Amino acid sequence: MRSEFCNALVGRSGNENVLFMTGDLGYMALEPLQEALGERFINAGVAEQNMISVAAALSRQGFEVWAYSIAPFCYARPFEQIRNDIAFNDLPVKLVGNGGGYAYGVMGPSHHAIEDYGVLLTLPNMRVYAPVFNEDISAVVNCLSSELRPSYLRLGRGEAPDGYVIPQYAAWRQLTYGDGIVIIAVGPLASTYIGAFEKLPKTQRPNLWAVAQMPISANPLPSELLSQISSAPALCVAEEHVKRGGFASELALYLAEGGKMPKQFRHHYALAHTYGTYGSQQFLRSLSALDEGTLLSTIAEFAPTSV
Amino acid sequence: MQARRRLLKMHFESGVGHIGGNLSSLDAIMVLLHEFVMEKDTFVLSKGHSAGALYTTLWSLGRLSDADLRTFHKDGTVLSGHTPVAALPGVPFATGSLGHGLSLAAGTALGFRFKQSSGTVFCLTSDGEWQEGSTWEAMIFASHHRLSNLKVFIDHNELQGFGKTATVASMSPLWDKIKGFNAHLQIVDGHNLDDIRRATNVETDSVSIIVLKTRKGHGISFMEDRMEWHYLPLSKQQYDEASAQLSIR
Structure with a gap:
């Protein structure tokens, strides 16, 4: 960027x-x-x-x-x-x-x-x-x-997959559409999930939202997102930021104060500064369970079971 | 002398310390604000703990009233122990954490240059404040940019919060360290008003540094050069004695 x-x-x-x-x-x-x-x-x-x-x-x-x-x-x-x-x-x-x-x-x-x-x-x-x-x-x-x-x-660096039509810039944007859980990712991290999520069947595919502006008090959640949160089996937040004081903390407080708590809540976040080993951003994201594979596991956790 | 008395009265009525550093800087603040700082200029009190001296000077200029000063340090006041945020005209920044003011002054001076304003920036620092790394960052910046519209005063009373500057973290003499910069350096008696005026009037082609050799607690015999008056408030007996000393003078 x-x-x-x-x-x-x-x-x-x-x-x-x-x-x-x-x-x-x-x-x-x-x-x-x-x-x-x-x-x-x-x-x-x-x-x-x-x-x-x-x-x-x-x-x-x-x-x-x-x-x-x-x-x-x-x-x-x-x-x-x-x-x-x-x-x-x-x-x-x-x-x-x-x-x-x-x-x-x-x-x-x-x-x-x-x-x-x-x-x-x-x-x-x-x-x-x-x-x-x-x-x-x-x-x-x-x-x-x-x-x-x-x-x-x-x-940071945020690159859309080939062929993906990037929606016009906004504080809140929905990037993928489906019947699965709701995932909110902060900043460029959101762009890394699009390709994998697009390949999922619609029944599992999450409604992926990217948030680009904070705090929530100045950029409230769109009504469509609130509606999805209330009906989805789970809400998951992914952010390249430590757990304490991050976006998920503010979101959880916002939802609790508004009486709009999700059925389940998952948080993927940056674990620490002090790993014993170092590597690329992708490597460190994986150590923090922020990679697309781990997100897919979270999605699978809430996927409808076949009869 | 009237301002000195009013300063003591304000601190006594509010039960507030920091008197020593206010008394060492009051003469310079009075001279600068009464005679040098015009509408187009800016004064930055980097040693925010001398807010009392600044408020008293603003009172002497008619910009604050007796009623205002009586609120000093009390619940609901705008006259906080260190300068407040955006509450007083002519007090552009809330200071109190040492090591900010010289950068704020340098930025203001650079802005004046960009705007082609003829304004001058006056900045008063403490001597202990030169132990802050950020003050030296600011000195490098001001020197590099040859901010000739910046006049920096150092209240060199040689005492800080918990000891003498020479025994806590000595740079003595401080001016030897400053001499290496692209700056114009003067060392004057910080309680001699004519000396302050002369030094301030000197036109320079780089940042002007004026070391004011001062005494903490200046004017009150039992306070002068005594570290404890960095923090202590006055008792009634001490206030009466100090007032008597100022009346005799």
Whole structure:
């Protein structure tokens, strides 16, 4: 999604109000943006705390400020600066974390971002965008540009299977249709299930939904999804994020408070930063039971038994 | 002197400490806000625990009333112990966690440059605050971008929360470390108003650093250079004695 993101911002570079800050990242990726923005492209160096406070101060003056880094360096290192300087003041700084979840795979746990939106959504007024497909980025950048609140963009890699027609970007989208359980997946993870789910018979095929914006309080569930949850044998949430404080926690609370509890609830989530071995994003997803094979097992658990 | 008395009264009435660092910075805040910080400028109080000195100065400017100051630190007040969020005109950021203000000031100065504004950013830090890594990140940034519209004041009272800066995490002398940056450095008596004025008036082509040599608890004999007045509130007897000392002066 990074190149799409770069292209989308290049498209906005004619706006003199746009400022872009990076924590010394973007080599072999953001050069076109650097060229397009000139002095409004600010490499703040390896100093993320300062970058975030500077971004807050620039935003306070009305600039449209984007602050970019590898995801954990963008939200974990400077968390207090995000909290005190951006969120307390409700400033519409756009935090951009490249490589959400396990995207940096074998690079090691320092580069994994599996508690990003959980911690950020504890802050007042924070908005999170986790686009599903690379093709979403243009629309998401437009959303963020007009966002009046602090926001965080979790970039990853989301590729649809060949021949799949990607629905137009929205906070909530249904990606597969069937008579099976309901599955909600956060961000690009959703795109990894489409191919396998499409091959299932309709009786087992889940109604797969992708959520791309949080919190739920600002992006309530569509009525169609609520209706499916009430009638389905189970609701399953898959997210490349730790269990505590993730999307499923908020969803469970939302459903409980609304008296709309599903019949059964399953949660697939990122297990930990500290496996003894490392590998690709796909490898780490498998260790966390986020791979399509494990999801298929969950679907089979609730499949109608043949007579 | 009137502001010093009002500061003490406010802290006494509210039973609030942090008096020492307020008294060491009050002279500079008064000079800056009364004589230098205009409408187009910004003042960032990085040492947010000197909020009392800032509120007292705003009172002396007529921007806060006696009734406002009586709410200091009380339930329902906007005058919190460290500067509040978006509650007071001219107080752009809620500070109190040390190490944020210089970055906020540098970002504001850079924004002024982008806007081609002639505004100046004034930032007051503590000396203990220079133990924060983020302050040095900000110093690198301000120096690199040659933010000549940024004037940074260091309330160098040599005492911090739990000891002397020289014995807790010494950088003494702090200015030797700053000299290596692309900055204009001045060291002045932080209680000599003319010295503060002269240093502030110096035009520079890079970020201006003005070390204010100050005394914690300045003006009250039993507080001066004593660490405990970083935190302690005044008893009635101490308040009466301090008031008497200020009246004699």
